[in-house]
Amino acid sequence: MEESVIYRSCRQGGIRYAEAVSQDGKPFAWNFQERFYMPAAPIWEQLALCTKFTPADLASVFGRYNGPLYVEIGIGNGEFTAHRAVLEPDSRWLGFEVFHEVFYKAVSRIKRAGLNNVRLMQFDAELFVRMLPEGSVTGFYVNFPDPWPKSRHKKRRLLKLWFMELMRDRLAPGGLITVVTDHDDYAEEISENFARTEDIESTLGAPYLNNLGDYYKTKYYRKFAANSRVYFFNMKKVSK
Numbered sequence: 001m002e003e004s005v006i007y008r009s010c011r012q013g014g015i016r017y018a019e020a021v022s023q024d025g026k027p028f029a030w031n032f033q034e035r036f037y038m039p040a041a042p043i044w045e046q047l048a049l050c051t052k053f054t055p056a057d058l059a060s061v062f063g064r065y066n067g068p069l070y071v072e073i074g075i076g077n078g079e080f081t082a083h084r085a086v087l088e089p090d091s092r093w094l095g096f097e098v099f100h101e102v103f104y105k106a107v108s109r110i111k112r113a114g115l116n117n118v119r120l121m122q123f124d125a126e127l128f129v130r131m132l133p134e135g136s137v138t139g140f141y142v143n144f145p146d147p148w149p150k151s152r153h154k155k156r157r158l159l160k161l162w163f164m165e166l167m168r169d170r171l172a173p174g175g176l177i178t179v180v181t182d183h184d185d186y187a188e189e190i191s192e193n194f195a196r197t198e199d200i201e202s203t204l205g206a207p208y209l210n211n212l213g214d215y216y217k218t219k220y221y222r223k224f225a226a227n228s229r230v231y232f233f234n235m236k237k238v239s240k
Helices: 040-046 058-062 079-087 100-113 125-129 151-156 161-170 184-196 219-225
Strands: 005-007 010-012 015-017 069-073 092-096 118-121 137-143 171-181 200-202 231-237
Touching (some): 058 092, 069 125, 125 161, 161 171, 171 184, 184 231
Parallel strands (some): 069 092, 137 171
């Protein structure tokens, strides 16, 4: 994908940005505060029309860390990313969250844990996943994405076919996309879109399972989803 194609008009979590395509302008700077988080305000300052974006320099973003890269979209309070980052200190974790209050809960959690292998951004992942180099991601995690249950709002759902194809392109060969939802209608749409995405296949022996024994049960899962039907998708990239 040409990185001169910046971002399409979309709306997620109350954040809206317009279409912009440019061959000119300055590259976007991944300027993390305290080396690990980026609030929305300095991001918005750079999102003028005709801003030129280039693929992220992951070596610069993570410093000495060059291990596998995992991306969680919709980190909430950061519980899932923090849990995995502690268990896998040689891995790198990049997390996105649009909502201010829970984003700063995640920041506090990462600070308390003293994790140096995590980077957090308070912004819509639709833009920044485009900026990741192709083949750079070991795994994507999307835990309980907003289902936008009203019919008129379904167009706002994140997991459209084009975004699944984008994640696939950013995956390394053998990389995984893991999605969890407790919304029946959204699960059906996700299943249909994964089935239409080329070069990925389920590792579960079925399009999805309703239980994964080793799945880390976050606060959301324990509070809201434990009594619902939960759908687990785990898709593997099978070609270069």
